Amino acid sequence: MIGEKIIHLPITSSTNDFLKENWNIFPHGTVVVADVQTAGRGRFNRPWYSPEGGLWFSVLFKPRKNVKPNFYTKLCAVSIVRALKHLKIDAKLKWPNDIYADGKKLAGILTETIFKEEKLVAVIVGVGMNINNDIPEELNTKATSLKLLTNVEYKKLSVLSMILRQINKALKVYSKKPEALTRVWKNLLMQKEGQLVCVRTDDETLKGEIIAINEDSITLRTDRGLTSLTSLEIIGFQT
Known part of the structure; x- marks a missing residue:
């Protein structure tokens, strides 16, 4: 209990x-x-x-x-x-x-x-x-x-x-x-798949579309292609 x-x-x-x-x-x-x-x-x-x-x-x-x-x-x-x-x-x-x-x-x-x-x-x-x-x-x-x-x-x-x-x-x-x-x-979650977000990682800031939200990672489509991130902070997104 x-x-x-x-x-x-x-x-x-x-x-x-x-x-x-x-x-x-x-x-x-x-x-x-x-x-x-x-x-x-x-x-x-x-x-x-x-x-x-x-x-x-x-x-x-x-x-x-x-x-x-x-x-x-x-x-x-x-x-x-x-x-x-x-x-x-x-x-x-x-x-x-x-x-x-x-x-x-x-x-x-x-x-x-x-x-x-x-x-x-x-x-x-x-x-x-x-x-x-x-x-x-x-x-x-x-x-x-x-x-x-x-x-x-x-x-x-x-x-x-x-x-x-x-x-x-x-x-x-x-x-x-x-x-x-x-x-x-x-x-x-406030964030949804298909949303455009701005995220901060350990060493850079990225903008992209959320392709998949997983238990411990988010997959983004950026201008560099698909990237899966486990350590990130979402600092902006479209509602």
Whole structure:
């Protein structure tokens, strides 16, 4: 049961780091939530501003089957979107795992793995969601919060409970049919096949048409032909 054990930390470097250091002493489904993170991070190791008022938590999964780690990323992303619907917030996913509302980033997900003798023994999914926290001025055009979207102050643990309920429901449904979860995840993406996008990779910026959206890659048609990218950031696209 996800969330049967919840560990609350007033302050920590990051909830992901806490679980990476202690995964072996906690059971599957353990959730760590912090009031403040001093070294929160997102994709590409970018800092994630994590002050008081936001929801910063990580979930520990210990796979019993040979499941791809991104199954748990998609599981959490889809569950968050479904939980937000109960708050009357129409959220979408920006490939691969950012949660957007009203055209701005509301939450992000960072998944990390632990292997032992080449066997996957733990998957840690970290979630950072802006709830009641202030958004720094330099991020006003890019990020939002639940409070900004609805003008309502939320109880963070109530929002967490809603998300965990959705994760547990989705885990029951999709653990035996991960391909169905991929279809749901793909349907929630802001990006669609056939769209023109601008993406940033490790060493260049590319423009092209999305030919295929896969679990862990996007195939683009650029002026150089087809290219499959696994490490990229979508920085612009046509709606």
